[in-house]
Amino acid sequence: MHSVVVIGARGYTGSELLPLLYRHPGFEILAVGSGSAAGDPVSAHVRGLEGSELAFTDIRPQDMKAFRADACVLALPNGAAARYVDELDRHHPESVIVDLSADYRFDPEWAYGQPERFSDQLVNARRIANPGCYATGAQLALAPLLDELAGTPVAFGVSGYSGAGKKPSRKNDPEVLEDNLLPYTLVDHVHEREVSHHIGRAIRFLPHVAPFFRGISLTLAVETLGAQSEKGLLERYRAFYAADPLVDVRKGVPEVKEVRGSHHAVLGGFAVSEENPCRLSLVAVLDNLLKGAATQAVQNLNLAFGLDALTGLQES
Numbered sequence: 001m002h003s004v005v006v007i008g009a010r011g012y013t014g015s016e017l018l019p020l021l022y023r024h025p026g027f028e029i030l031a032v033g034s035g036s037a038a039g040d041p042v043s044a045h046v047r048g049l050e051g052s053e054l055a056f057t058d059i060r061p062q063d064m065k066a067f068r069a070d071a072c073v074l075a076l077p078n079g080a081a082a083r084y085v086d087e088l089d090r091h092h093p094e095s096v097i098v099d100l101s102a103d104y105r106f107d108p109e110w111a112y113g114q115p116e117r118f119s120d121q122l123v124n125a126r127r128i129a130n131p132g133c134y135a136t137g138a139q140l141a142l143a144p145l146l147d148e149l150a151g152t153p154v155a156f157g158v159s160g161y162s163g164a165g166k167k168p169s170r171k172n173d174p175e176v177l178e179d180n181l182l183p184y185t186l187v188d189h190v191h192e193r194e195v196s197h198h199i200g201r202a203i204r205f206l207p208h209v210a211p212f213f214r215g216i217s218l219t220l221a222v223e224t225l226g227a228q229s230e231k232g233l234l235e236r237y238r239a240f241y242a243a244d245p246l247v248d249v250r251k252g253v254p255e256v257k258e259v260r261g262s263h264h265a266v267l268g269g270f271a272v273s274e275e276n277p278c279r280l281s282l283v284a285v286l287d288n289l290l291k292g293a294a295t296q297a298v299q300n301l302n303l304a305f306g307l308d309a310l311t312g313l314q315e316s
């Protein structure tokens, strides 16, 4: 068994990751960090850990020296990972680190953890930057067309408010969100830069927050060099993801409600303009907390330790 420490474990993504690790046949949870819940049994805050004797502890960066874990998952807000990474680099450079924030997604020293695109680089990797949630969906939607893109693809994204994390803000305030839709960061969102960086061409990304809790729906508007057909796109996407069990491709429009609590992303709703068959749209949906975060972190940990990427990800 490989031992894992999770820091930021009481947050939305950490709370999804813990039950996956707890049930995982190849990993055991060594310690779980939370300042606000320090001393509390984990099972009092996180579902799926019934029977566990784990308790939260306040794990500061300087405490990392004491933990001889095989892996550490950082589920912290953007900007908070570096002090933990520095301590691990200094005291346990051999440990695997999976960082869920955006802090290392542009760092060439770190593997970029989208397993469907970069599994070769993730096998035995020691430093892994888990992709952003919207960025995961947008890249899965664009990857089969990368050789054929023309112009600037546009991704219109709508996320449940868990995407904003637990720290109170307008983006997770139930009163603000009631009967509402919040557009935000309409240029230069970090996921716009992330997708552009990792597909090698600029995209536009327009994020919104909706009143539902979890899930992301992305509608993409794409232009290609050659003419497309809906049947051809369906066949192309099915062939492209034939070996990726967590990416489903279908003819109809996928709806966000279907992927709530699921490890899968679903791509579909391929529509080609009759007037200009180089213009197409498609829809991607995924659970931001699972395939957009915790599921992908487990895929990455699996690959880092030479396990099958799907180990421990059976749907319950």
Ligand SMILES: NC(=O)c1ccc[n+]([C@@H]2O[C@H](COP(=O)([O-])OP(=O)(O)OC[C@H]3O[C@@H](n4cnc5c(N)ncnc54)[C@H](OP(=O)(O)O)[C@@H]3O)[C@@H](O)[C@H]2O)c1
Pocket: 007, 008, 009, 010, 011, 012, 013, 014, 033, 034, 035, 036, 037, 075, 076, 077, 078, 080, 100, 101, 102, 131, 132, 133, 162, 163, 164, 165, 166, 167, 288, 289, 292, 293
């Ligand atoms: N939410 C999503 O859909 C999603 C999807 C993909 C990636 N991500 C990324 O994953 C990371 C975690 O997101 P989240 O939504 O789980 O956040 P969250 O719900 O706000 O939880 C953050 C966790 O980090 C802890 N924390 C906050 N500041 C800290 C600091 N300076 N030092 C140590 N611990 C600190 C919190 O502490 P306490 O336990 O003490 O309260 C909490 O446990 C973020 O970088 C986010 O961008 C989020």
